[in-house]
Amino acid sequence: MMNAQLKNELIAYSKHVGIDKIGFTSADPFVTLKSRLKQQQELGYQSGFEKGSLKERTEPQMLLPEASTIISIALAYPSKMKNAPKSKRGDRRGIFCRASWGEDYHHVLRRKLNLLVEFIEKKVPGSKSTAMVDTGELSDRAVAERAGIGWSAKNCAIITPEFGSYVYLGEMITTVDIPEDQPLLDQCGSCNKCVDACPTDALIQGGQLDSNKCIAFLTQTKGMLPERYRKKIGNRLYGCDTCQVVCPKNKGKDAHNHPEMEPDPETVKPTLIPLLTISNREFKEKYGKMSGSWRGKKPIQRNAIIALGFFKEKEALETLYTLLLEDPRPVIRGTSAWAISQITSSNEAETKLKEAKKKENDLEAEAEIDKALKSQDKERGPLRTER
Numbered sequence: 001m002m003n004a005q006l007k008n009e010l011i012a013y014s015k016h017v018g019i020d021k022i023g024f025t026s027a028d029p030f031v032t033l034k035s036r037l038k039q040q041q042e043l044g045y046q047s048g049f050e051k052g053s054l055k056e057r058t059e060p061q062m063l064l065p066e067a068s069t070i071i072s073i074a075l076a077y078p079s080k081m082k083n084a085p086k087s088k089r090g091d092r093r094g095i096f097c098r099a100s101w102g103e104d105y106h107h108v109l110r111r112k113l114n115l116l117v118e119f120i121e122k123k124v125p126g127s128k129s130t131a132m133v134d135t136g137e138l139s140d141r142a143v144a145e146r147a148g149i150g151w152s153a154k155n156c157a158i159i160t161p162e163f164g165s166y167v168y169l170g171e172m173i174t175t176v177d178i179p180e181d182q183p184l185l186d187q188c189g190s191c192n193k194c195v196d197a198c199p200t201d202a203l204i205q206g207g208q209l210d211s212n213k214c215i216a217f218l219t220q221t222k223g224m225l226p227e228r229y230r231k232k233i234g235n236r237l238y239g240c241d242t243c244q245v246v247c248p249k250n251k252g253k254d255a256h257n258h259p260e261m262e263p264d265p266e267t268v269k270p271t272l273i274p275l276l277t278i279s280n281r282e283f284k285e286k287y288g289k290m291s292g293s294w295r296g297k298k299p300i301q302r303n304a305i306i307a308l309g310f311f312k313e314k315e316a317l318e319t320l321y322t323l324l325l326e327d328p329r330p331v332i333r334g335t336s337a338w339a340i341s342q343i344t345s346s347n348e349a350e351t352k353l354k355e356a357k358k359k360e361n362d363l364e365a366e367a368e369i370d371k372a373l374k375s376q377d378k379e380r381g382p383l384r385t386e387r
Ligand code: B12
Pocket: 032, 033, 036, 037, 040, 047, 049, 050, 051, 097, 098, 099, 133, 134, 135, 136, 137, 138, 139, 140, 141, 142, 143, 145, 151, 152, 153, 155, 156, 157, 158, 159, 165, 166, 167, 168, 169, 170, 206, 207, 208, 209, 211, 214, 216, 217, 238, 239, 240, 241, 243
């Protein structure tokens, strides 16, 4: 079979199985990516979530000997939620980023890629292919860029003309030789909105991210969150969409092509207080199917406590006192101390914090309690005398 014909058949089949965009590129090494990754590593800008060595990440033949072509796929996800519940005083809510709406995208894309692998294996017996989504060694964005799926934008995302940046990416490497597509021209131009809007200045410049400052990364860490970022995280429980939301190329982009990607409003925008006491089993049942739960319950609960502090939610105080005094996890105790200090300065808070200090045996949590106690003094001292 002529490979141009196979390409056409693959494109038709990809549409048939619900792949929104497909592109083809060679399995040649990614030379500029290699130096970029090295530079990011040296600057300490990487997140630690990247898999594989520099060589594995940039030389597809390390992953599949005799690799000839990489097929990149994109699936568009919704940017707007119908019937989003309102976050009200006394009933404040947190938010999961759009990439965590619906069923975990790794599973959705993996199913589509498996179909493509089977299709090629049937058409070209003896060929070999291997597929990956997010957790593989390859840079899904670098592959997508070279395969003409979209351009590599200043907010770091691959932006497609059709769906904006609201697309998940995945790919398969194959030994079959298929004619390649051409990359798209950059369309950011002189716009710099994403860089300007980033709440933590994580976008050092267009197309360069310091992961350590990026809220999407910070929400996924497991330890204490540095204080300077807490208020900036606001009510984000997982991920951050700001540099995509402000992008003019995303205006009006809201694809609803996959029922499994539709968000359940109560799950992706949950009330915060119940999250603080949710059991492991309930957490797994309610959140286990979404990509945003991959780091487990603790980071989400820590972020929920920060959100309650950010909202100055008085109704959360009782639960926060209990966590401060009784939770077995130092990160939860320490973050609760901070949130209490954001919400109130009262005799009751001071008493609870002092009680917590007496029994605290973790240095980091104790430091948070000390800071919270100090802020109680600062807030209440002058008021007492001025009144
Ligand atoms: C680690 C990781 C993160 C880290 C670091 C992100 C980053 N920008 O590097 C953190 C946790 C912060 C993160 C956050 C997010 N992520 Co993420 N993440 C990844 C992961 C696993 C690896 C990315 C990586 O290697 N980065 C290293 C950088 C250096 O390389 P790169 O971005 O892959 O490639 C580009 C650069 O190298 C650039 N480049 C190369 N040379 C040069 C030279 C110059 C001068 C310049 C300017 C640029 C440049 O061009 C390449 C192509 O765009 C990928 C999955 C994968 N396996 O690829 C998902 C992935 C990139 N993430 C994704 C998503 C959706 C997100 C979030 C939007 C989620 C959210 N809402 O919170 C945010 C967006 C944050 C942002 N502005 O980038 C999608 C992106 C989809 C898209 N349309 O682009 C991916 C592809 C997952 C997927 N399979 O769909 N992520």
